[in-house]
Amino acid sequence: MKNIILIYTEQLSPRIEYVFDFIFSEFSGLEFELTIDLEEFKNSNRPKINFSRNLILDVIQLIPDKFLFENTISETIKFEELNEIGKIFFALSRYEEYWPQEKDQHGRISGKGKVYKTPFVDSWILGFQEKLKSKYPQLEFKNREFGITMTCDVDQVWQYKHKGFKRTYGAFLRDFVKLNFKEFAKRKKIISGKEKDPFDTFEVIKKWMDSFILRNDKNVKMIFFWLMADYGAFDKNNPVSNLAFQEKIKEIAAWSESGVHPSYASNSNPEKLEVEIKRLEKILGKKIRKSRQHYIKLSFPETYQNLIQKGIQEDYSMGYADETGFRAGTCTPFYWYDVSKEEKTDLKIFPFCAMDVTMRNYMKLSIDEAIQEIQRLKSEIQKVNGNFCVLFHNSNLKEDWEGWEKVIESLFE
Structure with missing residues (x-):
């Protein structure tokens, strides 16, 4: 039981469950439980994390962001103003991509000014693992390999090759009409097997x-x-x-x-x-x-x-x-x-x-x-x-x- 991390939060939400499941279960290979019972949390002898703004002595604390408890999509959220867990959820969920976006001719949004140049999620979790290990030496994390x-x-x-008669004939005709005899000859050689496609x-x-x-x-x-x-x-x-x-x-x-x-x-x-x-x-x-x-x-x-x-x-x-x-x-x-x-x-x-x-x-x-x-x-x-x-x-x-x-x-x- 001691290696199951107990996380205190004043309120449960699917977003919180998801982001901690990624951080602890999928990434770190640890088990965790969420509790809203403050007394249970204080009395537990498990490894503990306080995910609230309340100060609890001698416990690792992470500060939550309000939008993690919501079930709506707000366009007022600013990534740079979020705390660590909020930033991770924002990035993984692609929260911002549910907002109206300018798109190119193919219906895609641009990564300019949006893309993360480093895997900051992974970096933060590995740094947090060190903090946990220092506090709770018995914890063992999932091994990662490049x-x-x-x-x-x-x-x-x-x-x-192998484009079908209609497309192949049309391509030959196009080359001929455009007087592109070099391309015509090349196409003929490749289709006949004299050159590699x-x-x-x-x-x-x-x-x-x-x-x-x-x-x-x-x-x-x-x-x-x-x-x-x-x-x-x-x-x-x-x-x-x-x-x-x-x-x-x-x-x-x-x-x-x-x-x-x-x-x-x-x-x-x-x-x-x-x-x-x-x-x-x-x-x-x-x-x-x-x-x-x-x-x-x-x-x-x-x-x-x-x-x-x-x-x-x-x-x-x-x-x-x-x-x-x-x-x-x-x-x-x-x-x-x-x-x-x-x-x-x-x-x-x-x-x-x-x-x-x-x-x-x-x-x-x-x-x-x-x-x-x-x-x-x-x-x-x-x-x-x-x-x-x-x-x-x-x-x-x-x-x-x-x-x-x-x-x-x-x-x-």
Whole structure:
């Protein structure tokens, strides 16, 4: 009983239960109980934390914020004015994203001025663990190890091959009309098999993973997210019915994990999401529980509510499209709290903090600058023994992206 932490609070709320469950159970591996009985708290000989503004002698105190006891969403909350626990809940719940937000042409909010540049949540908890350990030496915390999760969004397996007759014929016609004979000749060579398709870079990725195995890097894993959409303005994957496409998915699934890449169109149409998940499940012959949104289209709470309804258990969309860093202030997986319903869900969020498109197209970083940013992020994550989740695309390892594979490879230096 002595190792169960007793936390005194004047009032219980789902928000308080959630944030302490993350801090103590999920992150620290400790058991805890909440009590509103002050006498029980004072008389207990367990490790204790006073989560109130009342002064209780010889007890570690944390100051609560009013909004942790509320069940409404207020636009007056200011992050910088919150206490530690309030800041953690604000960041993990993505509280601010329930407010009206300016969005880009894809319906996404910008990370500029919002993204946390360090995993402050993890840093604070580790510092608090030291304070607890000093007061209660018998406490033992969950062991944490630095790890890397490589994730690849496969928007298109091939740039030229296996697009179907209509799209291929249309592309040849377009090249001819525009007198782009160089592109016409290149397309012909690749489709005929005389040249390798530039998007088919999976051998490079497989060599990376093989090298990690040889180096005994047990804390490195690889996940591919497959776009299974119908053709559209922003969904230009290979036809799902194409047998070569299906065989490629099976081939890669033999040495990696797989997830669905919910399409641009499915973000506003849950029925499409269900169809896309089932397509991938049929190809692989197993349930699909992982996802990442195409274009990082993440809207609270609808996107995550839709994923839960369709059986997704893990999502990897928690990051900004235009800024590197920590959208939720952490590099530790956590369960999503639905502020609109005031409840913890079973959807586990795996944050990513860097994407190839972000660094080159949005932040306009050179290869050397991108490597420096990767090293900065890695250093911050290593300080807290967290998980470095990085997002890249198979289509961005060749041609006009020449040299950018060095950015990914710098992760392992």
